[in-house]
Amino acid sequence: xxxxxxxxxxxxxxxxxxxxxxxxxxxxxxxxxxxxxxxxxxxxxxxxxxxxxx
Amino acid sequence: xxxxxxxxxxxxxxxxxxxxxxxxxxxxxxxxxxxxxxxxxxxxxxxxxxxxxxxxxxxxxxxxxxxxxxxxxxxxxxxxxxxxxxxxxxxxxxxxxxxxxxxxxxxxxxxxxxxxxxxxxxxxxxxxxxxxxxxxxxxxxxxxxxxxxxxxxxxxxxxxxxxxxxxxxxxxxxxxxxxxxxxxxxxxxxxxxxxxxxxxxxxxxxxxxxxxxxxxxxxxxxxxxxxxxxxxxxxxxxxx
Amino acid sequence: xxxxxxxxxxxxxxxxxxxxxxxxxxxxxxxxxxxxxxxxxxxxxxxxxxxxxxxxxxxxxxxxxxxxxxxxxxxxxxxxxxxxxxxxxxxxxxxxxxxxxxxxxxxxxxxxxxxxxxxxxxxxxxxxxxxxxxxxxxxxxxxxxxxxxxxxxxxxxxxxxxxxxxxxxxxxxxxxxxxxxxxxxxxxxxxxxxxxxxxxxxxxxxxxxxxxxxxxxxxxxxxxxxxxxxxxxxxxxxxxxx
Numbered sequence: 001x002x003x004x005x006x007x008x009x010x011x012x013x014x015x016x017x018x019x020x021x022x023x024x025x026x027x028x029x030x031x032x033x034x035x036x037x038x039x040x041x042x043x044x045x046x047x048x049x050x051x052x053x054x
Numbered sequence: 055x056x057x058x059x060x061x062x063x064x065x066x067x068x069x070x071x072x073x074x075x076x077x078x079x080x081x082x083x084x085x086x087x088x089x090x091x092x093x094x095x096x097x098x099x100x101x102x103x104x105x106x107x108x109x110x111x112x113x114x115x116x117x118x119x120x121x122x123x124x125x126x127x128x129x130x131x132x133x134x135x136x137x138x139x140x141x142x143x144x145x146x147x148x149x150x151x152x153x154x155x156x157x158x159x160x161x162x163x164x165x166x167x168x169x170x171x172x173x174x175x176x177x178x179x180x181x182x183x184x185x186x187x188x189x190x191x192x193x194x195x196x197x198x199x200x201x202x203x204x205x206x207x208x209x210x211x212x213x214x215x216x217x218x219x220x221x222x223x224x225x226x227x228x229x230x231x232x233x234x235x236x237x238x239x240x241x242x243x244x245x246x247x248x249x250x251x252x253x254x255x256x257x258x259x260x261x262x263x264x265x266x267x268x269x270x271x272x273x274x275x276x277x278x279x280x281x282x283x284x285x286x287x288x289x290x291x292x293x294x
Numbered sequence: 295x296x297x298x299x300x301x302x303x304x305x306x307x308x309x310x311x312x313x314x315x316x317x318x319x320x321x322x323x324x325x326x327x328x329x330x331x332x333x334x335x336x337x338x339x340x341x342x343x344x345x346x347x348x349x350x351x352x353x354x355x356x357x358x359x360x361x362x363x364x365x366x367x368x369x370x371x372x373x374x375x376x377x378x379x380x381x382x383x384x385x386x387x388x389x390x391x392x393x394x395x396x397x398x399x400x401x402x403x404x405x406x407x408x409x410x411x412x413x414x415x416x417x418x419x420x421x422x423x424x425x426x427x428x429x430x431x432x433x434x435x436x437x438x439x440x441x442x443x444x445x446x447x448x449x450x451x452x453x454x455x456x457x458x459x460x461x462x463x464x465x466x467x468x469x470x471x472x473x474x475x476x477x478x479x480x481x482x483x484x485x486x487x488x489x490x491x492x493x494x495x496x497x498x499x500x501x502x503x504x505x506x507x508x509x510x511x512x513x514x515x516x517x518x519x520x521x522x523x524x525x526x527x528x529x530x531x532x533x534x535x536x
Contacts (some may be wrong), residue, residue: 001094013104015258017286022108022162026115029154031268037275044281052291189483196479200470209533210466214480217462217526221484224515228487233492 063140063280064289076208077270084263091256099253105169109253112162114261115155116180118268119187120222124153124155126194127219130212142208143283146198147276151268153191159184179233183226190218204283318403322411323418329388330419340381340420341427347373348431359436366435367445367496374424374449375485377536379478381420382464385412386531390468399535406524409465409531413457413524421453437500444499444509451512452492457486458516458523465530488515 003009012019060066092110098105127149133142160181167176175181194211225294284290330337351369352362389395398408428449429442437445464480464530495508 001097003094012107013098015103015105015169018105018165018202022111023163025161026111026158029158030271033151033154033271034274037271037278041274041278041281044278044285048281048285048290048293051285181354186483186486189479193480194482196476197466197470200467200472202471205536206533209536210530213462213526213530213533214466217484217522220522221487224487224518225483228490228511232490239515 061138061140061293063284064141064287065172066140066211067277067280067289070277074270074273074277077266077273081263081266081270084259084266087262088256088263091252091259096252096256097250102170102225104165106253108162110256110260112166113160113257114264115158115162116184117261118264119152119156119184119263122155122268122272123150123187123191123222126152127215130208130215134209134212134216137232138207139205139283140280142212143279144203144272144276145212146208147272147279149191149195149198150275151271153188153195155264155268156184156191159259160188176238179230182229182233183222186225186229188221190222194218315403315407318401319407319411319414322398322408323415326412326415327418328342330384331417336384337419337423340377341423342518343380343440344373344377344424344427345431347376348434352434362435363437363500365426366432366437367441367493367500369435370428370431370445371449371452371496373404373488373492374428374453375456375489377424377481378421378453379460379481379485381416381457382460382477382481383474384420385416385461385464387464387473390534395468395531396535399532405528409461409524409527410520413454413461413527417454424453425449427432437496441496441500444505445496448492448505448512451509451516452488455488455512455516456485457518458519459488461527462523462530465527465534468531468534488512491515 010016010020060069088110092107096107098104126145129141129148130145132138133140133145142274163176163181163184164174167181168174194215197214198207201210281290348370351365355361355365386395389398399405401408425446428445432442432445460477460481462536463477463484466480467476491508491511495505495512498505498508
């Protein structure tokens, strides 16, 4: 697949908003989910430390 | 090798911790390959132009939403039948990831439908079934959250997951029936007259990437849930 | 799947055992009907809700008869779904609150038979009136006679299925926080196939096609729920009463 130029790549034949909107939301959701899970795990570890220190 | 020793939260916790990074790594690699195929190998579609490239997200997300639901129902059933805590925790860990996959499938479906058919929502069989699947996921999580005793919550949610799993094929079939009756021309977001081999490959590679990602995310979430539930156990004290 | 937690071993089938199963079923139905008759207002509110919802749609959409004729089957079915769902909190809640449900779980009779009895009684008091009322309301939507006839049959097949499926949701949310809204969230997605085939049957007749396929599928859904729902509800009740 040959793209004429970078701007053609980003424009996606006029459908840029839809295509990048899709990929963007997916990236956002995945990064967000991982961050949420990380935060949940960290909170659990904190709670455990708290319990076993007391 | 005795795999059953990993049925205990105390042994599964470190195992999941060691495995998760590998799945994230695999997900990253497959994503790079898949995106390369999707954007630099697969040609422009004759009918849909560049917009079709959304399938490289939409279809894998939809597949994962269904696979994760089956996995969730499976582990919930195991937990209900054998009274194993870890199985129920795994089911609970699977639910949010499945719901996110369903959300992505719906969102990308809408973004694909708008340029193709002019409306943000298309009542085709797949999208409508995905919507109902999202409700089933949310119902599972809501039911679990609304019962205070965690083991009781596990069991009630398991019954719901199993009933839902029986229903999903019934719902899908009935929605397909409904769809073909109400639309003269069969409008399907995934039916393309011919899919170039490269497009198919891109889709498959992205599907594997999504799968690896889901497993990684679920393993991590399961670790968090284990710590939350087993917080007073001795082995947790060692880790603290 | 491990049946412990669903029901204890069912005694071998003898005439006496079958009679006692039937007797248990009838006893539960009679009791629930008696209780419902004492609180007649409860029963009527479901029916009134149905009537009001059906009457609201034209007010929101406009009186144009052709439009109403098109949406009629769907509206009537959705209203029936919502009414059936509202009636669910009458199924187990009262018995759960006063301890009768615990007694039911402890009896030697299979819990699924008792659940079936309760669902049957609920249908008689809330589902059957919907079936009877629907053709009258169908006239508000200018539905033709064959459509009304099909509507009655479809609802007669569908409302028991709705009651059975709903029983599972009602059992699952016993003792949960915020049970009312939660039940709707759980149960409405499961109602979708009944809705699709039920409304589809009436639509088919109105388009001049045969509704046989739809009605058979509705019947199939009813049969499947007759088998699965009491078992699932019994399991859920045991979980709730643990």
